[in-house]
Amino acid sequence: MSNENAISEFQIVPATPEMLPDILLLEEACFSSPWTRKMLETELMGNQFAHFLVATQKGQSAVGAKSSIVGYHCFWIVFEELRLMNLAVRESLRRQGIGRSLARDAFRFALDQTATRAVLEVRASNTPARSLYTQMGFVQVGQRPQYYTNPVEDAVLMELNPLVMPSGQLQVRTCRTGGESTSTDSL
Numbered sequence: 225m226s227n228e229n230a231i232s233e234f235q236i237v238p239a240t241p242e243m244l245p246d247i248l249l250l251e252e253a254c255f256s257s258p259w260t261r262k263m264l265e266t267e268l269m270g271n272q273f274a275h276f277l278v279a280t281q282k283g284q285s286a287v288g289a290k291s292s293i294v295g296y297h298c299f300w301i302v303f304e305e306l307r308l309m310n311l312a313v314r315e316s317l318r319r320q321g322i323g324r325s326l327a328r329d330a331f332r333f334a335l336d337q338t339a340t341r342a343v344l345e346v347r348a349s350n351t352p353a354r355s356l357y358t359q360m361g362f363v364q365v366g367q368r369p370q371y372y373t374n375p376v377e378d379a380v381l382m383e384l385n386p387l388v389m390p391s392g393q394l395q396v397r398t399c400r401t402g403g404e405s406t407s408t409d410s411l
């Protein structure tokens with residue numbers, strides 16, 4: 225019997241406009257103040273700095289009722305700076321390396337674009353995300369009091385400077401935004 229809470233293989237590919245409804249569903253399931261469809265649309269299609277990756281379960285359609293989208297990552301590259309904006313993984317499939325792979329692919333892409341450092345903001349209480357970022361080498365560099373709403377909460381500012389690929393972790397998937405190249409290892 226298959227275990228729906230375990231994923232054997234996934235791939236990371238650039239998001240397309242057709243994936244928007246499924247990304248929105250994931251966004252709404254993962255955040256207390258989710259981005260709206262309009263905001264996602266702007267990031268995906270109207271922001272020259274934004275890049276959008278999705279993790280999809282291999283062998284399934286990435287769009288529609290049988291959507292295989294299990295995670296996504298929106299990040300910006302603004303000149304030398306990589307900004308991690310939104311990173312989310314389907315709740316039932318967390319803790320299997322999908323979030324780390326989505327972050328790693330953003331690192332790789334940003335390094336190719338000659339980014340030299342990475343920054344992000346995260347809710348102070350978000351232990352899973354803070355642990356992931358710490359594992360990837362980020363350190364806390366500041367705090368913004370009551371930055372978030374619903375619920376009101378401080379933002380922790382984290383930075384990775386210089387930007388380097390984290391070492392000592394299993395390379396699960398590699399891919400490039402824009403689809404220039406892909407390669408796959410099993411999980």
Ligand SMILES: CC(C)(COP(=O)(O)OP(=O)(O)OC[C@H]1O[C@@H](n2cnc3c(N)ncnc32)[C@H](O)[C@@H]1OP(=O)(O)O)[C@@H](O)C(=O)NCCC(=O)NCCS
Binds near residue numbers: 310312345350359
């Ligand atoms: C944060 C999030 C994207 C992590 O995704 P994920 O696929 O579960 O993460 P990974 O399996 O790649 O975990 C990588 C590392 O992060 C840390 N981590 C992840 N979840 C954790 C948890 N619940 N508790 C403690 N550490 C955790 C661990 O160090 C983990 O490495 P390990 O499993 O080898 O110990 C996911 O929890 C999520 O979607 N959360 C809701 C949305 C969100 O808060 N996004 C971040 C906004 S800034």
